[in-house]
Amino acid sequence: MASDHAVRHDQLVQKVAHLYYMGGANQMEIAASENLSRATVSRLLAEAKRRGVVQIRIGPPVDRMPALEDTLKAAFGLDACVISMDRPRSLYEKNNRLGYVAARYLESHLDGVRQLGVAASRTLSSVAKALSPGVRPGLTVIDLLACPSRLDRSGDERIHVGEHICQQLGGNFIPLPANFLYRDPAARLKALESPEVAHGLALGPQSDMALLGLGSMQRFDGTGTYSPVSPGALAALADSGAAAHLCGHFFDHDGVEVPSVVTDRLIGITLAGLLAIPRRMMVTAGPAKVAPLAAAIRGGFVNELVTDEATARELLATF
Template identity: 85%
Template sequence: MGRLTINNHRKGRTVLSTDHAMRHDHLVQKIAHLYHVSGATQLEIASSENLSRATVSRLLAEAKRRGVVQIRIGPPVDRMPELEATLRTAFNLDDCVISMDRPRSLYEKNNRLGYVAARYLQTHLDGVRQLGVAASRTLSSVAKSLSPGVHAELTVIDLLACPSRLDRSGDERIHVGEHICQQLGGNFIPVPANFLYRDPAARFKALESPEVAYGLELGPRSDLALLGLGSMQRFDGTGTYSPVSPGALADLEAAGAAAHLCGHFFDHEGREVKSEVTDRLIGITLDDLLKIRRRMMVTAGPAKVVPLAAAIRGGFVNELVTDESTARQLLANLG
């Protein structure tokens, strides 16, 4: 096959040859690939292909019009929208995010949960002027997964006391609230004290600090609380020692405790259970936590299913980020 048509100068028009059309189609595809796949800018493409920027823009528009570029919109592949909707309805949650369980993944399970939670947090900060953070191991993975941003209007505040770090040269050398604040590009207000004290007198002295008092006063005024959740298997606190022994945890469990949150224990119905640390910690109370409109909890794992059910019954969480296995077990226990 030679040519589709021939040049017709007598009629004052020129028709493109088949070869020319093929070269044009190849150029359209190349420009589209450079822009949409390789990430080159229109200016860079124009320079490398000896084209004007207007021509590049026209070719990109043609690529969409002719179906060279096809846009498909669907749910994120690492989330499970149908299961999320089921959980929202079953537990009357304002929102629910579930990371998909995968047998193989670039991320370990905790890191994947942290990544999904971080992405959800960063896309749901509209109207949040103050973010309260209750430091935990799980939230540490969230902090590491946040993309650097600039939220000059955002204040991040500790909901639990945490000693200041002298060396802030690395992520591991600062505590979770401050790390989250650095990633989001906001302003940080600490509660510079130990979370738990062996000596009640030392705790009372710490409470006299204007900085500590100011931070504790601001905490319940947060627009969003970012929370982890503790099971009855362990209690580390955020300090340098484990304040509750395994034996004491067993006694608390025998007394009805099902979980702990912000250092406070509660039973299967979400009612607080007094413990030996209640009067030795510095941080937000469960009653004050309920004053915060949005309470976002990030937790997952077999040991967290019963505690999570209790936290939901107590109203301590209305936005949940968890994984597929935990969500399915939570629903199974409901039945």
């Protein structure tokens, strides 16, 4: 009972803070709607600050472009679109600025999300670093792509992105403890027999929201420890129609999957499994990502997009 009470209390702290700071309600209005005294509301708001539910951050302006966001959203049928304004000078480098803007959007749009799936990538690493520490006991973060145990210190920080995001958001983490790619098919099949791996793979498509990067045809470096798709093989895939890769899977300009040399060598969510997740938030930008992004949108793999001004304008030119 004590545990149930604690969970309900945490949920009330978060709800009161959201009503006050995000909903614009005053303390008397919250007290009336939640059947609380004004003194209780005041104590809950103070607790929210003390426990990190509410953080006050001073940083670069989150300069967005609402008109361009609306245009891109309507043109491509997106559910949400966040576009960071390009500036000639910034306190952050371009990639870090994109991660900062994406982090602010993610933090403020987690209502109703009980399970967040993360497909580790370099881009999402910048999002993880920009997140403010919080407390969300009702949130579970799960790896959508297999990642070795943290006991494996390979030096590739991407294998820790999902856990890093979970630590920053203050949730509970479920790993997918295996290698993402295997040279030996027998070793992959052995890994798939693990109950933890089977559990993680089954949970992935049940996520409420997926956090994604996007790969172009310029590179595919897999785990970072070796290159499973050589430049020559990438060129051959591009010649056969491949336009991009997502979660290790290649697809063409219409978003139709293209078989590759790694199709049967990876452990992670499938493209069909990804489409089962209601909210698919993609963070990507850059000239090399325009054609891949257009293909990902056509395939339905993204319905919430965070990008920058230059990429958005080039993307609109493809419409």
